[in-house]
Amino acid sequence: MSTQSEENYLKVIYQLASKDVGYINTSDLASKLDLKPSSVTDMIQKLDQKRLVQYKKYQGVKLSAKGEKLALGIIRKHRLWEVFLHETLGFTWDKVHDIAEQLEHINSTELIERLDLFLNHPKTDPHGDPIPDKVGRLNQLNRIRLSQLRGGEKGVLSGANDSSSEFLRYLKKRDLTLGTIIKITHFNEFDQSYDLEIGTENKTLTISNQVASNLFISESKP
Amino acid sequence: MSTQSEENYLKVIYQLASKDVGYINTSDLASKLDLKPSSVTDMIQKLDQKRLVQYKKYQGVKLSAKGEKLALGIIRKHRLWEVFLHETLGFTWDKVHDIAEQLEHINSTELIERLDLFLNHPKTDPHGDPIPDKVGRLNQLNRIRLSQLRGGEKGVLSGANDSSSEFLRYLKKRDLTLGTIIKITHFNEFDQSYDLEIGTENKTLTISNQVASNLFISESKP
DNA sequence: CACATTTTTTAGACTTATCTAAATAATATT
DNA sequence: AATATTATTTAGATAAGTCTAAAAAATGTG
Numbered sequence: 001m002s003t004q005s006e007e008n009y010l011k012v013i014y015q016l017a018s019k020d021v022g023y024i025n026t027s028d029l030a031s032k033l034d035l036k037p038s039s040v041t042d043m044i045q046k047l048d049q050k051r052l053v054q055y056k057k058y059q060g061v062k063l064s065a066k067g068e069k070l071a072l073g074i075i076r077k078h079r080l081w082e083v084f085l086h087e088t089l090g091f092t093w094d095k096v097h098d099i100a101e102q103l104e105h106i107n108s109t110e111l112i113e114r115l116d117l118f119l120n121h122p123k124t125d126p127h128g129d130p131i132p133d134k135v136g137r138l139n140q141l142n143r144i145r146l147s148q149l150r151g152g153e154k155g156v157l158s159g160a161n162d163s164s165s166e167f168l169r170y171l172k173k174r175d176l177t178l179g180t181i182i183k184i185t186h187f188n189e190f191d192q193s194y195d196l197e198i199g200t201e202n203k204t205l206t207i208s209n210q211v212a213s214n215l216f217i218s219e220s221k222p
Numbered sequence: 223m224s225t226q227s228e229e230n231y232l233k234v235i236y237q238l239a240s241k242d243v244g245y246i247n248t249s250d251l252a253s254k255l256d257l258k259p260s261s262v263t264d265m266i267q268k269l270d271q272k273r274l275v276q277y278k279k280y281q282g283v284k285l286s287a288k289g290e291k292l293a294l295g296i297i298r299k300h301r302l303w304e305v306f307l308h309e310t311l312g313f314t315w316d317k318v319h320d321i322a323e324q325l326e327h328i329n330s331t332e333l334i335e336r337l338d339l340f341l342n343h344p345k346t347d348p349h350g351d352p353i354p355d356k357v358g359r360l361n362q363l364n365r366i367r368l369s370q371l372r373g374g375e376k377g378v379l380s381g382a383n384d385s386s387s388e389f390l391r392y393l394k395k396r397d398l399t400l401g402t403i404i405k406i407t408h409f410n411e412f413d414q415s416y417d418l419e420i421g422t423e424n425k426t427l428t429i430s431n432q433v434a435s436n437l438f439i440s441e442s443k444p
Numbered sequence: 445c446a447c448a449t450t451t452t453t454t455a456g457a458c459t460t461a462t463c464t465a466a467a468t469a470a471t472a473t474t
Numbered sequence: 475a476a477t478a479t480t481a482t483t484t485a486g487a488t489a490a491g492t493c494t495a496a497a498a499a500a501t502g503t504g
Contacts (some may be wrong), residue, residue, distance in 0.1 A: 005491065026452060039492050041453055046490095058452060058499060089336040099330050106324045114311040227461065248482060261462055263483055268460095280469060280482060451500070456493105463488075472479070 002052075004105045007074050008033060009043055010052060011104075013063055014071035023060030072136035078104035079125035079132075080115050086126040087119065093126050093177075094168035127168075128159025128178050128216060146182070146194065147213035154183040159216035167214065174198075174205055182217065224274075226327045229296050230255060231265055232274060233326075235285055236293035245282030294358035300326035301347035301354075302337050308348040309341065315348050315399075316390035349390075350381030350400050350438060368404070368416065369435040376405040381438035389436065396420075396427055404439065 002010070012032050016024045029044075030037040048055035052067035063071060081103040085096040113134070116122075123139065124130050132138045143158050157180045160171065171177070175198060185204065186195040192209035224232070234254050238246045251266075252259040270277035274289035285293060303325040307318040335356070338344075345361065346352050354360045365380050379402045382393065393399070397420060407426065408417040414431035429437075 003490080027450095035491095036493065037452065038454080038494080042491075045453095085333070089333070089340055091332075091336070095332075099328070099333055102328045102330070106321070106328075108321050108324070110313075110317075111307070111311070111321055114313070118311055225460080249480095257461095258463065259482065260464080260484080265461075267483095445504100447503085449500100449502070452498080454497070455495090457495105458491105458493075460490090460492105461488105462490105463486105465485090465487100467484070468482080470479100470481070473477080474475105 001107070002070065005043070006047065006052070007070070007105060009040075009047060010063065010067055010071040011074050011078075013053065013061060014068065014075065017062060023056065023062050025060040029061070069136045072132040072138065074104050076132040076134075076136070077106070077112055079129060080112060080119065080122070082125040082127070083119050083122045083131075084115060087122075092172075094165040094172065096126055097163040097165065097168075124159075126178075127163055128157075141216075141218065143216040143218040145213050146184075146215040146217050147209055149184055149217065151184055151187045154181070155217035155219060156180070157182055157215060158218040161214040161216065170211075175203065176215070223329070224292065227265070228269065228274070229292070229327055231262075231269060232285065232289050232293040233296050233300075235275065235283060236290065236297065239284060245278065245284050247282040251283070291358050294354040294360065296326050298354040298356075298358070299328070299334055301351060302334060302341065302344070304347040304349070305341050305344045305353075306337060309344075314394075316387040316394065318348055319385040319387065319390075346381075348400075349385055350379075363438075363440065365438040365440040367435050368406075368429075368437040368439050369431055371406055371439065373406055373409045376403070377439035377441060378402070379404055379437060380440040383436040383438065392433075397425065398437070 009029070012029060013024055016028055016032065026037045026040050026044075030040045033040065044053060044055050044061045047053045047067070048061070051064055052070065053061045053063055055061045078100045081100040082096040085091040085099055086093065091099070116134075122131060124141070128141075128143075130139045130141050141158065145161075146155075149155070157176060157178060159178070160168065176182075180198055181200070183197040184194055185197050187193075188195065188206075193206050194209070194212050195204065195206050197204050231251070234251060235246055238250055238254065248259045248262050248266075252262045255262065266275060266277050266283045269275045269289070270283070273286055274292065275283045275285055277283045300322045303322040304318040307313040307321055308315065313321070338356075344353060346363070350363075350365075352361045352363050363380065367383075371377070379398060379400060381400070382390065398404075402420055403422070405419040406416055407419050409415075410417065410428075415428050416431070416434050417426065417428050419426050
């Protein structure tokens with residue numbers, strides 16, 4: 001079995017790895033985990049010994065097959081609990097993440113399978129992220145970052161990459177909820193910002209590239 | 223805030239205290255927590271410093287008002303999660319305890335209030351134990367131990383004091399489920415055992431004093 | 445390419461919660 | 475009451491996970 005701390009490392013390594021590929025470096029890991037780099041070095045050496053990651057001195061870490069499986073298991077639990085908190089208990093979008101951070105470490109296969117059944121095998125969490133299945137298979141959704149689009153293109157908001165409450169409240173305030181139809185009316189070269197038209201009422205707004213790179217968009221008819 | 227370990231100490235001290243009164247001694251606490259007495263001494267000194275218990279050297283501990291409030295909060299969480307596991311997810315009586323041991327340490331007042339609402343403010347857990355309310359008030363049920371009765375008396379099985387799966391499976395196998403009507407046909411002086419008649423089909427069985435002292439009985443018309 | 449800067453690792457320290465072994469206090473027995 | 479037994483506490487050790495400070499390696503710059 002793994003400790004809570006080990007599980008957090010694996011989860012974060014997985015998340016950082018899904019952006020670009022290759023080895024994750026110590027300082028990125030440290031800042032995401034809110035720890036000092038020296039602590040991270042210690043732990044990844046331990047995880048390497050347990051064959052959960054591959055670690056190369058001064059280069060970084062990546063997950064082993066075993067480590068990835070574990071990480072996906074934790075992500076599965078996290079996202080199923082998020083669905084439960086949102087759908088069953090009525091928590092808002094922006095509050096589920098922090099509580100799920102605790103619940104994801106509860107250890108019981110039967111609990112998770114029963115929860116999955118009770119929730120009717122949901123495919124995505126309240127932020128639009130896909131939920132890995134029992135054996136760790138992840139249905140890669142057909143979606144791209146808003147920042148990969150340019151003027152004139154159009155799509156449906158299908159997820160956010162940053163699940164901090166602050167960011168989610170920012171979105172909510174601007175009616176950027178899951179399922180919203182978004183049309184990019186203009187890309188402003190000078191500051192890399194985007195002018196959008198959202199929903200059906202011709203509402204417009206401008207978002208920074210920062211924000212755009214954290215939003216996922218899928219085809220208009222998904 | 224308290225650690226998971228501290229919470230377990232407080233919970234167990236509360237449970238032992240509700241049997242007889244006064245100070246709880248180190249070795250009882252140690253055996254219930256499955257730790258060595260020396261570890262217990264260390265921890266209760268720490269809890270005393272935090273003003274969660276009162277500790278007198280060589281005499282034992284009891285909860286302070288603050289400690290009792292915390293303990294009741296943990297018991298509330300434990301029992302609400304048990305109801306959820308049983309009623310919502312369909313776990314059997316004997317499996318809910320171990321998972322609730324983990325869930326009881328999840329920290330979120332809003333989560334517990336929403337769970338309580340979702341479950342429709344249950345009054346007892348699946349073992350018949352009362353659930354403390356938000357402010358730690360516990361509705362003391364009108365029930366006594368089976369071992370306090372003698373031949374001829376009658377009542378309804380309303381709870382078990384030992385929630386180990388082993389004990390609960392023992393009960394299930396003999397149809398001793400919550401709500402069963404029990405009549406004590408005879409008390410056997412020589413080995414302190416009880417002859418019972420249970421349910422409506424004149425089924426009979428004999429249980430040891432051990433078992434009898436772990437069963438709660440309430441009036442026939444509760 | 446040599447030096448400066450940044451990143452990473454190592455070494456040593458600290459905290460929490462536990463343990464074992466020894467010392468001390470309380471209780472039981474003769 | 476003196477001694478034996480049992481319970482409790484103290485002292486010192488250990489493991490996990492973190493930290494700070496110093497050393498070493500990698501990277502960037504003139």
